[in-house]
Amino acid sequence: MVKIVNIKTRKENLHYPIYIGQGIIDILLNYVRKIQKNRKVVLVTDVAVGNLYPALVKKIPCDLVIILPSGEKIKSREIKAQIEDTLLERKYGRDTLLIVLGGGVVGDLTGFVAATYHRGIPFVQVPTTLLSMVDASIGGKTAVNTDYGKNLIGCFHQPEMVVADVDFMETLTEEEFLNGLAEIVKTACILDKKFFERLEKEHKTILKRENMLPIIKKTIELKKNIVNADSLEKRSRQILNFGHTLGHGIETASGNLIKHGFAVSMGIAAENYISSKLGILSEEDSKRTRILLENLHLPVKIPEELETEKILKAMMNDKKNFHHEIRTVLLSRIGKAYKENNIYSFPVKEGLIREIIDRCKK
Secondary structure (H helix, E strand, C coil): CCCCEEEEEEECCEEEEEEEECCCHHHHHHHHHHHCCCCEEEEEEEHHHHHHCHHHHHHCCCCEEEEECCCHHHCCHHHHHHHHHHHHHCCCCCCEEEEEEECHHHHHHHHHHHHHHHHCCCEEEEECCHHHHHHHCCCCEEEEEECCEEEEEEEECCCCEEEEEHHHHHHCCHHHHHHHHHHHHHHHHHHCHHHHHHHHHHHHHHHCCCCHHHHHHHHHHHHHHHHHHCCCCCCHHHHHHCCHHHHHHHHHHCCCCCCHHHHHHHHHHHHHHHHHHCCCCCHHHHHHHHHHHHHCCCCCCCCCCCCHHHHHHHHCCCCCCECCECEECCEEECCEECCECCECCEECCHHHHHHHHHHHHC
16 A cells, blocks of 8 residues: 655745655656656666666656766765766756655755756655655755865755655665664654654664654654754754764764764764763763664764864864854753754864763773
8 A cells, every 4th residue: 555645845935745655656757757748857866776776767757867876975066067067968958857866965966956057957856765765855955075074065955846765775785774764863852752762662673674654754744844944954953963063073084984874873972972961961861862872773982993183173164163163953851952042053162072072982
């Protein structure tokens, strides 16, 4: 039985559906067939997805297929320019629709192309990883990486539609599946205590990838509510970056060898310690969060060989920073991010960050 949830997400006057279900790829195919008379359709994917789903790539009605290499390295200004040049050479105009079939890397990159090509063209997200289903494909963040850090060059550009088919999870490696769980834990930590308790109770079932549809649906609904309230991340949407200030620092310092979700998991554990050290979060709630991460086979320790100075250098380029101060999202209790006077991220002294990084390496 096909299960579909149609969620409307708002940015100014823009509404678009997010479809979540099993065996729902026909929603995409029917949509493309309907609009193809008036638009040029370009499918963008990567080698890994193309090899896993060659029949689907052939089945999607389109005028052009762009297959990129796989991996975080393609999320760059150079690859973005190559995609744009390919479209320009073929004289694709503003009537072009980009379809993104892949994970968060391809989604962020292609979304950024859509945001800037001819000053903005539409695109559709078809996430194929758990991480991109619950996070990257929702909310319109697009970006590329630089040597200075992740996602520092980009903009907000909402998709026309998201089709999240959980059947794609069948081909995920164990590592890639676990990589997506960290964003689910993060969402529960900052927004919903009951959801957090559900993850605690069902962690063994989750590791077996059973009954994941309601877990994914709940995560997307929680994120959608935050995006609706603050689509451009001026205030409350900042809490979705819980675990990411340190997480992005760890990811960048590792040369992107540590996957995003695993780095965020380490970041959640570290920023929990910071919250406790500042007297905002109880040690009991901090411990429960670490236990949940460990029960879901997610890392909480920062590798000893990762240089603290490299992590700090990357953190200094975080987008939330003001006046050269490193700022993090803090947790006040399980299910609620800390806020004060409508402020959602807070400066943390470098000495405390060093202390916490060293603690997380032990």
